[in-house]
Amino acid sequence: MSNFSSLEIAKKGLLANRFGIDVTSNNIANVNTPGYSRRQATFKESSPIYTNSGFIGTGVISEKLRTFREEYVDKEVRSSLAKQSGYEIDEQMFGRIEAILAEPSDNGLNELTAKFFAAFEALSTKPEDLGLRQNVLTVAGTLVDRFHTISEHLQSMRTETANNIQSNVSEANSLIKQISDLNRKIAGSNGIAGTEAQTLVDQRESLIEDLTKIVGVTVHPVDNGEINVFINGMSIITDGAPSELKAVESVDGATGEKSMQLVKLDSKGNPLSVILPNSGEISSLLKHFNTTLDSNDTSGGFSIFGQIDDFAEALVQKVNAVTIDGFGLDDTGALPPGRTFFEPSVGAVTASTIEISPDVLNRPRDIPISDSPNEPGNNTLALEIGRLTVDTDFLNGYTPSEYYTGFIGKLGALASEANYGLESSKLVSDQLLKQRESVIGVNLDEEAVNLIKFQRAFEASSRVINVTNEMLVTLVNLGT
């Protein structure tokens, strides 16, 4: 061993501790960087050499940059984030539907329908009163307008949902591509000391979390640092190769039902297979597009749009069944003129097509509420229409208010479920994120101690260099 070996040992000490300071400084600089996992410089003694006095150490080298990220915790975090974002979409959707239906309030469809029947009830006490007849038409007009408004807004919401799905799919494709790029870079740098692998891993995890919020994914790590990504068992990144996703709308020729699916494309851009995401925003949006907001839904699920259309259809059928046999104030013929009160503007009766029939629109005297001609005080059919409000056979064995409050109750239960799901998934996510943060997060006090530690060690190594230098000077000046 010579003086120069001492210098070399001290130099290694300087380099190692300076590296330690660099790592600490990087941690402090990234204390607020989202998704950043703290690093730790680990050292080991460099290989000893044999001397007459035995094996002597040759200093210190940086072994590796340790990271504290754990795949298990990351996996749990992804899963809970996917569920949370699905519930968030559900909560927003149901909240908007509530607003469209104006519930709970005194201006909802239930109250307007009750007012419609009440108008006939009032007319039954004075059937020849033109004011009361006009009131029936006015109330009916308000009811019809409400149906139209609800239908327009639900349709518009469905269109918006479709647009959201498309934009989410675009974003997912962009994230998939970025993740795949990072995969390649990580695979290329894996195992090579001093490379940027850990930084890339943090970035990739951040992108995966963004992706999982959009469409719930599962991740399988492979040995070279790459990952394979799946959506409900269907691979979207395998062996570093990304797949493209597309949201495809189709129309059932028989029923006219529009539905949307998420498909994986092949390399030529052709649909390869259908993907059924079970969590994330896209999963929730697809569910609402295909069921909740689908007026032609045949899946048997809860379709608000379908229920409103059924309600409108039942109202039209029931009221028209009564008025078709009635006489107005000026009808003197023996046979009823066969007037309807409502009719569809085009095609079948739905919430968007329901209209007041031209038989009675602006013609209050022609509202057919008498069961005999030329009897202005005859209110038989007005009584019958008024009594439809308690008709247990109005729709599916329910009265109008029972049917309506039934599906409002169902909507409320679903909204409550979404709220509860969101709250509990937020709690779980929060807990997992806190747990992860406590392991990978930067603590400034801890880094300050590390800073002191590496600074003092650096000072000590530089002191060794000073001493060794003085010894060399002494040796050199010997005999002068």
Add this chain to the structure above:
Amino acid sequence: MRVSNNLLYRTYERNLEDIQTRKLKQEVKLTTSKEINTLADDPTGLVKVKQLSNKIDRNENYKSNIENAIGEMTVIGEELDAINGRIENIRQLAIESTLTGNSSNLPTLGVYVKGLMEDIIKDSNIDFNGRFIFSGTITNGDAIAATPPATNTQPFELVQETPTADNPSGFRVIFKGNNKDRLINKDDTSTELVNVKASEIFGGSGDQVFSSIIDLYNLLTYNSDGTKRTSADGFTRADMSVVSQIQQEISKQAEQVNNIAAINGSRINRLTALKDQIDFENIRLKEFRSMDEDTDYAKATLNLAREDNALQYSLQIGGNLARLSLLDFLG
């Protein structure tokens, strides 16, 4: 557990958000005075509230129907009393005409009888809010044709036809209405009859008693040969017998009118009791509804105060988050 800087901030942010959400919920409850402000707040409670509201609204409709009906039936009762009085007067005149001292006054009595009959017709043509009350479902003149011998569109009309041996005056009362029921819905399952029909008051198809009255008039005014009576023309024995028969028919009809008036009165009482019952039921229903629908102000105010305090303390603690670390003491 190891505490990182982000962990501190995240926890604080989350708790602050939670407090603000809870506080907002209480504020909404207080400002709207409703316990249920979204469907998700209490779906079961909301369904119950809506069902109660529907029932209350239906009850209000029935109550309105009943009030309208009571109004009309009260007028009907008054008119029946008036009609009954006049029929009774006619019956008295019939009796008086048979008294010895009145044999020279028969034509005068005839004039009285005709006058009373015209009053009955006027009473029968009365309307309530523009609707004839004794003409069934023919409630206004638009549905009545003034086909000769009728000259107007009132339900009851005294017309003059060609005199005959049986009807020397040629008078006839024609009834242009019908005898159909008018009903109202008084609850979810049943209706109530609100009108009195002409056939019930006047017998036959609504004009029978008038035939008897005209017969009496004819008897008082004309001799059996069709010539007008003078003060010297008293009743014959046969005339007396006819008058007696007419008087019995009129008496029977007067009793019928009394009966109908009593039935009408009892309907009014029943409907009044039903209206009171509906009022009581609605009060109870509104109480039940309020239990689920309305905010408990005391509870909401206390909760709001509690959340407000929590928010204030959280905000104060927030100031300490930017606290010192070891880095501040390194030289």
